[in-house]
Amino acid sequence: MPEVQPPHWVLVGAGHIGTLAAAYLRAAGHGVTVIRRAAAAPIDTTLIFADGRGTQRLRLPVTTPESIAKPITYLLVACKTPYTEAAVSPLRLADTATVVRLQNGIGSLDNLLPGGARLIDAVTTSAVKGTPERHEVVAENATWFGDGGAAPQWFEGLARHWPHLEWTGAIRQRQWQKLVANAAINPLTALHDVPNGQLLEDETLHARMAAIVREADNLLTALDSDWPGDSLASVEAVARATAGNTSSMRADVQRGATTEIDAINGWLLEQGARLGVDLPINREVCSALWER
Ligand SMILES: NC(=O)c1ccc[n+]([C@@H]2O[C@H](COP(=O)([O-])OP(=O)(O)OC[C@H]3O[C@@H](n4cnc5c(N)ncnc54)[C@H](OP(=O)(O)O)[C@@H]3O)[C@@H](O)[C@H]2O)c1
Structure with a gap:
């Protein structure tokens, strides 16, 4: 050749x-x-x-x-x-x-x-x-x-x-896996100004993280019935592996920059609106970040 x-x-x-x-x-x-x-x-x-x-x-x-x-x-x-x-x-x-x-x-x-x-x-x-x-x-x-x-x-x-x-x-699967981790870790660490590992330490934050993951898994399963729909363990593994890190969204909020929330949780909301799937906790974190 x-x-x-x-x-x-x-x-x-x-x-x-x-x-x-x-x-x-x-x-x-x-x-x-x-x-x-x-x-x-x-x-x-x-x-x-x-x-x-x-x-x-x-x-x-x-x-x-x-x-x-x-x-x-x-x-x-x-x-x-x-x-x-x-x-x-x-x-x-x-x-x-x-x-x-x-x-x-x-x-x-x-x-x-x-x-x-x-x-x-x-x-x-x-x-x-x-x-x-x-x-x-x-x-x-x-x-x-x-x-x-x-x-x-x-x-x-x-x-x-x-x-x-x-x-x-299978790029879509890789994108969706990363999206779920970003959707769960980024807005919560940004809104509560904590490092990623705090989502595992703090019971209330962990419950909210798990709720975001559950909503995302539901939506992705509605988009593709082959989606495994059990992302929590892998999201927890990401939070554990990056426990001391500041997420990019937390860093953006700290320096007063626009966040990537629209392309992450916002994308999930858009898909939910199209399919009639409600994602109340994702909506809540989007609204909290939009109002900043
Ligand atoms: N950094 C990481 O480790 C990492 C890992 C995985 C994924 N990502 C993703 O990669 C993407 C980029 O992240 P990053 O961390 O590399 O961001 P970053 O360091 O802030 O870089 C963004 C760059 O885009 C430039 N830019 C903004 N508006 C522009 C325009 N209108 N025309 C031309 N250039 C423009 C910025 O230039 P100015 O500074 O001049 O505005 C800046 O150099 C994000 O989606 C992020 O989530 C990043």
Whole structure:
């Protein structure tokens, strides 16, 4: 087979996870250009790996939506979900563009892509924090890409440079598993300003977490009768494994930023409204966060 020329990606959201993805893409020989709202100097940033691999300087070219001459053929979306529409709608995408969505939650790109675009969802359990200049890679765990079809030609080469990256035919299941954990852990830790492990320690918070999971499982079973519908143990395992951590939603609330609640519990409410399934505790946490 002839060598496949690695794609050149336009990256929306060179934050923590977007910068880590850019480092892996570069290592695999892919091109990466960052889109910013306003013209800016190239990004000069540092990744600090927790596993003793040391640090990596990364310099990424930056452009603006108006400066891109040709329609975009490869787009990586890694901004926070509330900013997705503002970031993606000014972009001119090729009709058959490939778009990778590396975000928590579901649905943030709905109605924003051309009809012929290939949307690949990415679910990662890696963790990166820090500042825009210093990205601390806390954990490089499993990442799954998928869209229900076969992997594109460039995927195999990328997987050689992106630790624990897999193509899956069951991306929806991975997304739903992560969604249930995010729906249960993020809003409660944000509203009560506690680390994740407190949801296991505090009886009242644990009962609310279990109620959110039960409602989510009911809804997902209504969407797909094959959904196992018993997510509590795996959500508890996530809370245990990340007991000392501040969830991203708690961090957003602490710094007064818009949260990703619409793409997480809000998505569950939307699906519930469509199917006539009530999710009162999910509605309550959404309202509490919307009112902030
Ligand atoms: N960090 C993690 O460990 C992790 C793990 C799993 C999943 N995720 C998910 O990954 C997504 C990104 O999270 P993150 O932690 O990487 O967020 P982040 O560090 O806040 O990065 C978001 C980036 O998006 C940029 N952005 C916002 N609006 C934009 C626009 N209109 N045009 C271009 N860029 C724009 C921001 O730039 P400015 O700073 O200039 O606004 C920032 O660089 C979220 O959905 C999150 O839930 C993150």
